Amino acid sequence: MSEDRSLDDFAPDAGTEAGADGSEAAVDDGSNAAVDGDVDRVDPASPTSTWHADGADCDRCGERVERCWRDGDALVCADCAPW
Ligand SMILES: [Zn+2]
Numbered sequence: 526m527s528e529d530r531s532l533d534d535f536a537p538d539a540g541t542e543a544g545a546d547g548s549e550a551a552v553d554d555g556s557n558a559a560v561d562g563d564v565d566r567v568d569p570a571s572p573t574s575t576w577h578a579d580g581a582d583c584d585r586c587g588e589r590v591e592r593c594w595r596d597g598d599a600l601v602c603a604d605c606a607p608w
Contacts, residue, residue, distance in 0.1 A: 575600065 573595040575581075580589045584596075585605035594606035 575593050575595065577591055577593060580591050581593050581600060582589055583593065583602035583605055584599035585601045588602050588604070590602040593600040593602065596605070596607050
């Protein structure tokens, strides 16, 4: 008789395990969203840079560089960029 009772106690446990699996998937989605948020935060902080295959003259020192940074209306080299 007591054996039948323990079987009944087992059944509800199986149902709880299925529910735990569902919540685990939801946690994975949350961590992905957090990573996207970090990328958005970095973009405004970094100055806008432009690549010139033929090279471009720095508006500050006149040096010819392949990569320029935008400082207001001017395009400047890495040495003159506002860090
Ligand atoms: Zn320069």
